[in-house]
Amino acid sequence: MKVLLVVRWPVGGIRTYLKYMLTDGALCQNEYTIILPKIANSLQLQESLAELNIKFEWTPEGKFSFIKQVTKHVLFGRYDLVHTHGLMAAFLSLPITFLSNIKFIVSSHDVFAEHHFYGFRGALKRWATKLLFWRVSAINVLGQDAKDNLFKFFPNTEDNRVFPIRNGIVTDAFFHAKDEGLKSSLGLSEQTVLVGFLGRFMGQKGFKYLLSAVDTIVKQEMTNVRFKVLAIDANSGWEQAELSRIKELGLEDYFVFIPPKENIANLLAGLDIIAIPSVWECSPLTPMEALVVGTPVLASDCIGLNEMIKDTPAVNFKSQDTIDLREKLLSMLDEQNKPAFISFKEVARKRFDVKLAAKQLSELYKTL
Incomplete structure (x- = not known):
């Protein structure tokens, strides 16, 4: 044809x-x-x-x-x-x-x-x-x-x-993904909980809600867990605006930006949590990829995304609700429930x- x-x-x-x-x-x-x-x-x-x-x-x-x-x-x-x-x-x-x-x-x-x-x-x-x-x-x-x-x-x-x-998605690469020492490459201890945000820095992807949740957690000293948010810096105007906002809030120590990576599977394997605070989606690939890797997922209940994480171990929160996001993030900083996500890998591999x-x-x- x-x-x-x-x-x-x-x-x-x-x-x-x-x-x-x-x-x-x-x-x-x-x-x-x-x-x-x-x-x-x-x-x-x-x-x-x-x-x-x-x-x-x-x-x-x-x-x-x-x-x-x-x-x-x-x-x-x-x-x-x-x-x-x-x-x-x-x-x-x-x-x-x-x-x-x-x-x-x-x-x-x-x-x-x-x-x-x-x-x-x-x-x-x-x-x-x-x-x-x-x-x-x-x-x-x-x-x-x-x-x-x-x-x-x-x-x-x-x-x-x-x-x-x-x-x-092409599942094999994600199913067999291995952490390539992501934390050590960033100068972090293995005890640091690494939260990934891999979306673009545009309104749809909801980064501002994650930033607000982190700001409240840090300023109100709501956890003793050491954590850091990893994001992708594509060197665009969106990233520069968010970097400025992070500096304004004095949160530089809680965020790390890395260049885009071709091997996203191994990057996901090095994360403790993947956060997806989207306002809307159509059929997002990131939750599929993370679930096949076995990385714990924290996702909003927005259109498209909610459908994707239905009947999975993913933790969801109300879209655009910073308080709900903050509470769910705090809970996952304490316990990621990694075994449940590892057990789900085979199901995710077939489903996606x-x-x-x-x-x-x-x-x-x-x-x-």
Whole structure:
């Protein structure tokens, strides 16, 4: 099958999703061309898929250039279907797919919120999304929470066009992950409880709630346990703002920033707790990865994330509730309940294996 993949911004979850899915046996036999802008994340994706016969078509970042590239491929590429990732890629592909009969799949990698539809621009976006959902052959949402969310905002969407296929990961590397001496590399004693925050520093990921909880714990001397929060410094404006805030609060001794690491599995194995204080998610990979490693998870009950940690040993707290987060964090600083997470590894390995998602997506391709 000849598939045109269209990706407007191959960042974060979309890049990892493509890396995991396209390398699986159920999907790697197809012939793929990927249209995307030539940015750092695109080059990383190309490198991770180097062993596959995938053609990368670079396009300027401008929207009209992007539309022109998609149009050219749909008209002359003789593809069996177009599969876009992210709503912006879908919107930019809509003009030519609307005028042609090509099969068209949209994978939505986010959920909708009320603020997306405020004002005139919001109303225009709602109308365009309705048009998009009317045109597509299939809407691939990344879980049941995401499907429920879609119907909350677009209740007239045809149910038989919506296919919830939960994310997955390549589990072996995480199942066999080993701590490579993370604490000693940071100059920490083994008795220090190392709490990881591996999300990006944007509002959605909820770092401010974790920072506030740590601030209260430290200032009110609520624990005698030595602990430190490890975070990833991608050297962006978000990180610099949070670093300044940490300094303002006098909490430099409780946070450590490290550069992005390619081997996230072994990094997770070196943590005592992974904290995920998100405000919303779609189908997050971090809790899957941590549970397969056997790292204790402290996560909010937000949309998408709550679905992922259901029926697992993960400890959850009310999203955006600093007090609840603080109390659960204090409890886990005293006792991480590591044996329960180690016992759950095999269940997590089977539940979150990308093979399940890849098989479902492959079957969807074939039915169109």
